[in-house]
Amino acid sequence: MEIYIMSSIETISLQISNNGLTPNIERITRDYTRLTHEFGVPDKEAIKVIVTDICKENNITPKKVKPEAQITPTSKLINTKPNDWITFEGKVISVSDNPSKTVTQMGIIADDSAAIKYIIFSKSELPPLEKESWYKIESAVVDEFRGQKNIKIHKGTTITKTESDTSVMPKLCEIGSIEPGITSVQGKITQLWEPFSDKIHQTGLIADESGIIKFVSWKSSNQIPLELHKVYTLYFTNADSWNGKISLNISDALVIENDDVTLDVMNGEKTISGCIVHIQSGSGLIKRCPVEGCNRPLTRQNFCNIHELQPKYKYDLRLRAILDDGHTAHNVLIQCELCEKLFDMTLDKAIDIAESQPLGMSEIEVIITPKIIGQYFTISGRSFEDMFIANSIENTPLDTTKLVTIINSFGVDA
Ligand SMILES: [Zn+2]
Numbered sequence: 001m002e003i004y005i006m007s008s009i010e011t012i013s014l015q016i017s018n019n020g021l022t023p024n025i026e027r028i029t030r031d032y033t034r035l036t037h038e039f040g041v042p043d044k045e046a047i048k049v050i051v052t053d054i055c056k057e058n059n060i061t062p063k064k065v066k067p068e069a070q071i072t073p074t075s076k077l078i079n080t081k082p083n084d085w086i087t088f089e090g091k092v093i094s095v096s097d098n099p100s101k102t103v104t105q106m107g108i109i110a111d112d113s114a115a116i117k118y119i120i121f122s123k124s125e126l127p128p129l130e131k132e133s134w135y136k137i138e139s140a141v142v143d144e145f146r147g148q149k150n151i152k153i154h155k156g157t158t159i160t161k162t163e164s165d166t167s168v169m170p171k172l173c174e175i176g177s178i179e180p181g182i183t184s185v186q187g188k189i190t191q192l193w194e195p196f197s198d199k200i201h202q203t204g205l206i207a208d209e210s211g212i213i214k215f216v217s218w219k220s221s222n223q224i225p226l227e228l229h230k231v232y233t234l235y236f237t238n239a240d241s242w243n244g245k246i247s248l249n250i251s252d253a254l255v256i257e258n259d260d261v262t263l264d265v266m267n268g269e270k271t272i273s274g275c276i277v278h279i280q281s282g283s284g285l286i287k288r289c290p291v292e293g294c295n296r297p298l299t300r301q302n303f304c305n306i307h308e309l310q311p312k313y314k315y316d317l318r319l320r321a322i323l324d325d326g327h328t329a330h331n332v333l334i335q336c337e338l339c340e341k342l343f344d345m346t347l348d349k350a351i352d353i354a355e356s357q358p359l360g361m362s363e364i365e366v367i368i369t370p371k372i373i374g375q376y377f378t379i380s381g382r383s384f385e386d387m388f389i390a391n392s393i394e395n396t397p398l399d400t401t402k403l404v405t406i407i408n409s410f411g412v413d414a
Pocket of ligand 1: 289290291294295304305306307
């Protein structure tokens with residue numbers, strides 16, 4: 001509040017000086033406080049009244065104030081806090097028009113300190129902003145949603161297009177210290193996963209020296225696909241917070257491939273060892289939905305949950321199993337390439353067997369079960385949601401010392 005009063009008093013003082021008079025700060029402060037606090041006169045009006053009064057007393061016609069001089073001091077986006085009323089100048093980075101009936105436009109706007117989401121409400125009757133253009137935005141309100149700040153543009157907001165050729169160079173954030181909001185990072189793609197939903201274009205992990213984070217891009221966005229082991233800079237990506245976990249939505253990000261950059265990155269890989277105690281259904285040879293981007297496993301009757309009957313399915317090998325390390329039961333997922341080695345059977349061979357044997361696909365389960373159940377494995381990979389996805393798997397013959405440890409651990413637990 002103190003800062004707010006000071007800035008208006010400074011505005012008045014400046015205008016008094018511009019009219020060739022010496023401002024009396026004490027008097028201006030008294031008049032301003034009385035008008036705004038006792039009579040509830042709005043700020044802009046109070047400034048005008050005081051300047052006019054003082055000029056009249058000195059027989060001067062107040063000079064017309066240039067629009068710039070009326071503007072309250074501009075803020076830097078990085079310093080904004082929820083519930084702040086701010087005036088700032090920024091460049092529109094991306095827009096999505098008509099997202100809903102009550103919203104004219106949503107987008108991302110940036111100054112040289114930070115980038116932030118903005119929302120223009122239909123009630124404001126303000127036109128949408130143009131991508132790549134600069135604007136001065138006066139009296140917008142900072143709001144917060146799921147830990148992420150955004151700027152609300154409402155009826156009381158003034159928008160003026162400005163000319164600026166300044167480029168907005170966002171500062172890169174370390175992946176280990178990302179907070180919810182619009183952020184820019186540089187990292188290496190260390191993992192790509194099959195999309196778990198047909199709305200997802202791509203999902204995986206990106207890492208730098210400081211950390212590792214999940215990213216996703218949505219089908220609707222037409223984002224370019226990122227390649228494994230390549231380094232990218234992702235400008236203006238959206239760090240979403242969900243259940244306390246942060247992930248990057250890169251759908252609308254500006255993605256630059258950095259061929260010339262090498263990065264030592266956090267690996268994030270873990271190794272678990274133990275005994276496979278259970279093979280879950282949907283293991284062995286499975287059929288997948290061939291619809292572009294779907295890839296869901298089909299039922300035995302070739303039905304996809306979403307796309308119904310799919311007679312032109314594609315085959316895949318996978319193993320979903322439970323590995324017990326003596327303390328924890330891990331849900332592990334082993335994908336085709338590793339399954340071929342593990343089962344000692346290529347995908348083509350498995351298809352051949354399934355199509356020529358009376359048991360069909362179940363024949364594969366019959367063949368692989370004794371190779372897996374009760375066997376000890378060391379698996380390296382990464383946790384994804386509640387699944388441990390293997391990058392490598394090794395059958396580890398049990399040495400007797402280990403056996404003693406495991407037996408002891410069972411003994412203690414029982
Ligand atoms: Zn499908």
